[in-house]
Amino acid sequence: MGKHKFDVEYDVVVVGGGGSGKSAALTAAKEGGLKVALLEKMEKTGGTSIYAEGTCAFESSEQKERKVPPKAGELNQKHYPTREEGFRRYIDYSHHRANPEVVRMFVDNSAETIDILKSLGVVYTDVTIYAYDQPLELNTFHRPDGLGERVQELLLRACVNAGVDIFTSTPAKQLLTSDGAVVGVLALDSKGNAMKIGAKAVILATGGFGNNPDLVKKYSWQYRVAYHTYQCVPTQNTGDGLMMALEVGADTDSIGALMIAPCARGKTLSSHSSGAGAQPGLWVNKTGRRFASEEVAMSFADAGNTVAKQPEGVVYSIFDADTVKHLMEEGSDIGLGDFIRYKQKLTHLQTELDQDVAEGIAWRGDTIEELAKNIGLDPEVLAATVAEYNDACEKGYDPLFYKPARFLRPVRKAPFYAVNMAPSVLVSCGGIRVNGNLQVTDRDYKPIPGLYAVGMEASGLYGDTYNLDCPGTANGFAHTSGRVAARHAIKTIKGE
Numbered sequence: 312m313g314k315h316k317f318d319v320e321y322d323v324v325v326v327g328g329g330g331s332g333k334s335a336a337l338t339a340a341k342e343g344g345l346k347v348a349l350l351e352k353m354e355k356t357g358g359t360s361i362y363a364e365g366t367c368a369f370e371s372s373e374q375k376e377r378k379v380p381p382k383a384g385e386l387n388q389k390h391y392p393t394r395e396e397g398f399r400r401y402i403d404y405s406h407h408r409a410n411p412e413v414v415r416m417f418v419d420n421s422a423e424t425i426d427i428l429k430s431l432g433v434v435y436t437d438v439t440i441y442a443y444d445q446p447l448e449l450n451t452f453h454r455p456d457g458l459g460e461r462v463q464e465l466l467l468r469a470c471v472n473a474g475v476d477i478f479t480s481t482p483a484k485q486l487l488t489s490d491g492a493v494v495g496v497l498a499l500d501s502k503g504n505a506m507k508i509g510a511k512a513v514i515l516a517t518g519g520f521g522n523n524p525d526l527v528k529k530y531s532w533q534y535r536v537a538y539h540t541y542q543c544v545p546t547q548n549t550g551d552g553l554m555m556a557l558e559v560g561a562d563t564d565s566i567g568a569l570m571i572a573p574c575a576r577g578k579t580l581s582s583h584s585s586g587a588g589a590q591p592g593l594w595v596n597k598t599g600r601r602f603a604s605e606e607v608a609m610s611f612a613d614a615g616n617t618v619a620k621q622p623e624g625v626v627y628s629i630f631d632a633d634t635v636k637h638l639m640e641e642g643s644d645i646g647l648g649d650f651i652r653y654k655q656k657l658t659h660l661q662t663e664l665d666q667d668v669a670e671g672i673a674w675r676g677d678t679i680e681e682l683a684k685n686i687g688l689d690p691e692v693l694a695a696t697v698a699e700y701n702d703a704c705e706k707g708y709d710p711l712f713y714k715p716a717r718f719l720r721p722v723r724k725a726p727f728y729a730v731n732m733a734p735s736v737l738v739s740c741g742g743i744r745v746n747g748n749l750q751v752t753d754r755d756y757k758p759i760p761g762l763y764a765v766g767m768e769a770s771g772l773y774g775d776t777y778n779l780d781c782p783g784t785a786n787g788f789a790h791t792s793g794r795v796a797a798r799h800a801i802k803t804i805k806g807e
């Protein structure tokens with residue numbers, strides 16, 4: 312293998328132990344009978360895939376089983392999209408920035424992903440949409456029992472059983488090349504010692520750069536808030552795969568879309584105060600004024616974009632005692648997947664708000680002016696915003712942004728609360744250009760021999776925004792692309 316002297320050699324080295332990496336490793340070991348190493352920089356594998364709730368697929372066995380023909384005179388309420396419908400939706404939603412080859416690879420192979428995960432023990436409880444009442448969403452969201460955590464646990468077990476060597480706390484640092492081909496990886500082992508690992512194929516499954524504000528600043532159209540986002544999950548996807556690939560001549564494609572969800576600073580997505588803040592009530596930015604129809608909250612991707620456009624990514628969600636009571640006793644007006652379910656009673660809301668106010672991450676006031684002073688907003692401006700908003704609520708008509716009347720909930724009864732909603736970057740959506748085999752391509756669109764990129768590290772599905780019309784896309788693509796890349800590597804290594 313060229314001029315390198317390796318400490319150890321494998322057929323395939325997978326870098327990153329999330330959904331895409333483990334799917335690639337399992338396929339290479341189990342289907343190809345290859346010697347496979349999986350490197351994971353954190354203490355445990357799983358990455359952001361642990362937090363994923365649903366998995367997108369088209370024409371899966373689960374969708375087919377649930378396809379009940381409508382009775383005479385009834386509409387079929389739940390339409391399960393075909394591959395072609397999925398293909399068109401990705402292309403259209405991205406304004407043709409998606410790569411048709413990659414999209415086709417995904418929609419054609421996604422159903423098998425569901426069957427493979429089922430064969431590992433995953434049980435799907437539903438195939439649905441992500442948000443309630445979103446007319447554009449397709450029913451692609453395969454919801455596994457135990458969610459992403461259970462899926463990743465089963466996948467890890469399968470990798471171990473298939474003989475994959477798993478190295479945790481072992482970050483890959485550099486790709487090793489010889490005559491223009493990638494022939495291995497330089498990694499640091501758990502004691503910090505450099506380790507040169509030879510490989511006939513390297514699969515980058517490093518999950519993108521969502522945790523790296525410098526790269527967000529450099530590549531995303533959301534660059535203004537790069538240093539004002541809030542990381543609500545403890546992941547370390549810092550764009551290592553992208554950086555390593557660029558060093559060996561890879562190119563980027565449609566880079567910079569981020570999956571962002573509004574989350575209360577200092578809280579988790581399932582916290583009840585964050586969930587209250589994420590409702591489509593009254594949102595103001597640092598000027599103390601509204602800036603959008605808060606109904607955007609129904610799609611977390613659009614809501615994330617909207618929050619991230621505000622000065623310093625700061626949004627205060629303002630509500631009153633009646634809304635606290637409503638959310639605690641009647642439940643949420645919109646859901647945020649399984650983090651906050653539609654109509655879920657936010658029973659901890661008052662306790663959390665009291666704690667958050669004491670910690671200085673939420674604010675309370677007996678009047679709107681007092682609330683404004685506590686937050687640091689102009690009291691007169693906020694009072695005028697609230698008065699105008701309450702007037703809109705009374706009339707059932709939002710003259711500013713046409714928010715639907717069902718979300719016009721007034722802010723009248725003291726005490727008043729404000730929650731600071733931040734743009735929380737969940738993941739970046741692609742970066743490295745790949746072809747339909749997930750081979751990384753150079754500036755001339757030629758594959759770099761021996762190198763693949765999969766999951767959130769690979770471009771191909773997105774334009775400027777994560778596609779929630781096909782919910783579960785990131786996770787479905789992660790597992791599917793990992794497997795497809797590994798199959799191509801198997802064939803190439805075996806000379807088939």
Ligand SMILES: Cc1cc2nc3c(=O)[nH]c(=O)nc-3n(C[C@H](O)[C@H](O)[C@H](O)COP(=O)(O)OP(=O)(O)OC[C@H]3O[C@@H](n4cnc5c(N)ncnc54)[C@H](O)[C@@H]3O)c2cc1C
Nearest residue numbers: 327329331352358359360364365483518766767783785786
């Ligand atoms: C809170 C949350 C909820 C989500 N919910 C959904 C959902 O419901 N549906 C959906 O489709 N998507 C969801 N996502 C997105 C989800 O991350 C993707 O779906 C997908 O699972 C990502 O898979 P991946 O393998 O590309 O990346 P990851 O699962 O993030 O795996 C990447 C791995 O690479 C490791 N790594 C990084 N750099 C190195 C290095 N140098 N060396 C070794 N290892 C390295 C990381 O530590 C990580 O373990 C969610 C994300 C978050 C944060």
